[in-house]
Amino acid sequence: VTPEVVFTPVRRLAELVRAREVSPVALAETFLGRLETLGPRLNAVVTVTRERALDAARRAEREIAAGRYRGPLHGIPYGAKDLLATAGGIATTWGAAPCRDQSFDADATVIRRLDEAGSVLVAKLAMVELAGGMGYRQPDAAFTGPGVNPWDPAHWSGGSSSGAGSAVAAGLVPFAIGSETWGSILSPAAYCGVAGLRPTFGRVSRHGAMVLSWTLDKLGPLALTADDCGLVLEAIAGPDPDDPTTAREAFRHDAADASARRFRFGVVTQALAACDDGVRETLLRAVGVLRQLGTVEDVTLPDLPYEATARVILGAEAASAFEDLVESGRIVELTAPEDRYTPYARDAILAKDYVRALRLRGLVAREVNRVFSTVDLLVAPSRPTVAPRLGQEFRSALRGTANDVAGALGNLAGLPAIGVPSGFDAAGLPTSVQLLGAAFAEETVLAAARGYQALTDWHLEHPRLG
Amino acid sequence: VQPERPPTDPEVERRWALVRDRYGDRLTAEELAQLRQVVEGLVGAVQEVRRVPLTNADAPLDGFAPLRRTS
Numbered sequence: 001v002t003p004e005v006v007f008t009p010v011r012r013l014a015e016l017v018r019a020r021e022v023s024p025v026a027l028a029e030t031f032l033g034r035l036e037t038l039g040p041r042l043n044a045v046v047t048v049t050r051e052r053a054l055d056a057a058r059r060a061e062r063e064i065a066a067g068r069y070r071g072p073l074h075g076i077p078y079g080a081k082d083l084l085a086t087a088g089g090i091a092t093t094w095g096a097a098p099c100r101d102q103s104f105d106a107d108a109t110v111i112r113r114l115d116e117a118g119s120v121l122v123a124k125l126a127m128v129e130l131a132g133g134m135g136y137r138q139p140d141a142a143f144t145g146p147g148v149n150p151w152d153p154a155h156w157s158g159g160s161s162s163g164a165g166s167a168v169a170a171g172l173v174p175f176a177i178g179s180e181t182w183g184s185i186l187s188p189a190a191y192c193g194v195a196g197l198r199p200t201f202g203r204v205s206r207h208g209a210m211v212l213s214w215t216l217d218k219l220g221p222l223a224l225t226a227d228d229c230g231l232v233l234e235a236i237a238g239p240d241p242d243d244p245t246t247a248r249e250a251f252r253h254d255a256a257d258a259s260a261r262r263f264r265f266g267v268v269t270q271a272l273a274a275c276d277d278g279v280r281e282t283l284l285r286a287v288g289v290l291r292q293l294g295t296v297e298d299v300t301l302p303d304l305p306y307e308a309t310a311r312v313i314l315g316a317e318a319a320s321a322f323e324d325l326v327e328s329g330r331i332v333e334l335t336a337p338e339d340r341y342t343p344y345a346r347d348a349i350l351a352k353d354y355v356r357a358l359r360l361r362g363l364v365a366r367e368v369n370r371v372f373s374t375v376d377l378l379v380a381p382s383r384p385t386v387a388p389r390l391g392q393e394f395r396s397a398l399r400g401t402a403n404d405v406a407g408a409l410g411n412l413a414g415l416p417a418i419g420v421p422s423g424f425d426a427a428g429l430p431t432s433v434q435l436l437g438a439a440f441a442e443e444t445v446l447a448a449a450r451g452y453q454a455l456t457d458w459h460l461e462h463p464r465l466g
Numbered sequence: 467v468q469p470e471r472p473p474t475d476p477e478v479e480r481r482w483a484l485v486r487d488r489y490g491d492r493l494t495a496e497e498l499a500q501l502r503q504v505v506e507g508l509v510g511a512v513q514e515v516r517r518v519p520l521t522n523a524d525a526p527l528d529g530f531a532p533l534r535r536t537s
Binding site for chain 2: 135244304305307308309311312315329338340341342344345346347348349350353355356357358359360361362363365399400
């Protein structure tokens with residue numbers, strides 16, 4: 001294996017594997033080695049699945065040699081956020097000390113589908129405990145330690161898919177699977193300078209994934225490019241009888257040259273107003289690039305309590321999802337001190353509050369749909385700030401200390417969004433632009449993001465880990 | 467960002483009493499003070515949600531569907 005396989009997009013790795021210029025076993029060994037040596041520095045890994053990985057890599061090698069090539073993920077290593085169930089005695093810890101010995105008898109549907117595509121699971125990746133649903137206020141909120149940002153170890157990798165973001169950015173895996181309830185894919189993708197795709201609610205089965213919120217949880221890929229996110233989404237999307245929320249239609253990633261396509265972009269004025277100066281500066285530059293791909297207009301979203309509605313729904317559902325853990329008092333074993341008491345507050349949400357928030361959610365979805373009659377994609381910063389420093393409290397829309405209109409409405413309405421790198425602030429930390437589409441319009445989201453990445457080279461920058 | 471509320475908001479007091487009575491004996495004074503702030507924030511969110519008028523016809527947007535018989 002030549003060193004160039006690290007930081008090489010899945011699309012190119014697939015060509016090398018298919019042409020038998022790179023062996024899946026050697027590829028797995030390369031990334032296993034990086035996970036074992038660099039993973040601990042970033043607190044990015046819970047379990048390196050060496051034995052399972054090498055079994056899968058050898059199988060891929062045999063199949064490809066025999067002419068049974070399965071597709072672009074065949075023989076490609078990946079990491080999974082440690083809330084996805086894995087069989088074979090591999091722990092699934094949900095990032096939480098009380099669950100660190102937990103294991104399951106069967107793989108999550110997403111893991112099974114990636115197996116079927118020939119991908120090679122090399123690691124269970126670190127995450128904020130219980131996907132951040134307990135109300136954490138600072139990065140040290142996982143038994144594996146705070147996620148460290150590969151661009152600057154004094155800063156956070158983001159969360160709750162912390163390891164997914166940092167492992168892709170640091171070249172420890174070619175792609176990863178993360179989850180988002182509200183911000184957990186786009187945040188680490190933004191802070192770590194990689195692409196992160198949050199699919200439409202129902203696009204990807206959650207069967208076998210830890211539940212934080214039944215009506216908000218989504219699974220999606222983080223990778224070096226938007227194109228890679230599309231390749232992975234095609235493998236994991238589709239109906240699943242084990243998850244009745246999944247949509248019937250399959251997803252096909254269209255990798256055709258998108259440069260001739262024209263898009264109507266709408267820049268969310270509320271999101272632009274709420275971000276830090278460094279983020280705003282790179283976002284405006286990104287908007288300048290998007291003008292080469294279509295029309296750009298400002299869009300002011302209807303004045304609705306997006307963040308408050310999402311807080312009520314997430315709080316009520318999380319209270320039920322973790323009722324046993326909270327009532328038992330075992331939350332005292334969690335890492336973040338604030339996670340040991342914050343969940344108790346959710347008893348203050350009444351049933352009628354939750355139902356009212358669900359009713360308001362319908363209004364939000366209809367209003368946002370109206371916006372999509374005049375634009376194809378909404379544009380906003382993926383995060384309003386760059387990566388916060390470790391050891392410091394950060395602002396959060398989930399706690400009501402920050403604004404995140406695009407994130408709140410996108411998750412409330414179950415809409416797909418991608419975050420792709422848009423530059424760096426003055427301190428050298430990555431920024432990211434978010435493209436948010438209508439329900440099941442992943443193809444449009446990905447095409448625009450691919451178009452943007454064809455005109456920029458931010459995704460070609462990688463951290464130096466020494 | 468939550469708007470400031472007077473410290474004696476009766477809605478906060480009622481709901482804080484519910485939480486404190488149930489879990490207060492598990493927590494230190496400092497944790498209780500922090501928890502009260504969280505309750506205040508949640509009540510603020512609930513009040514924001516309530517401010518939007520809804521009609522009787524505004525149904526919850528949820529995914530419930532009866533399960534079909536499989537055999």
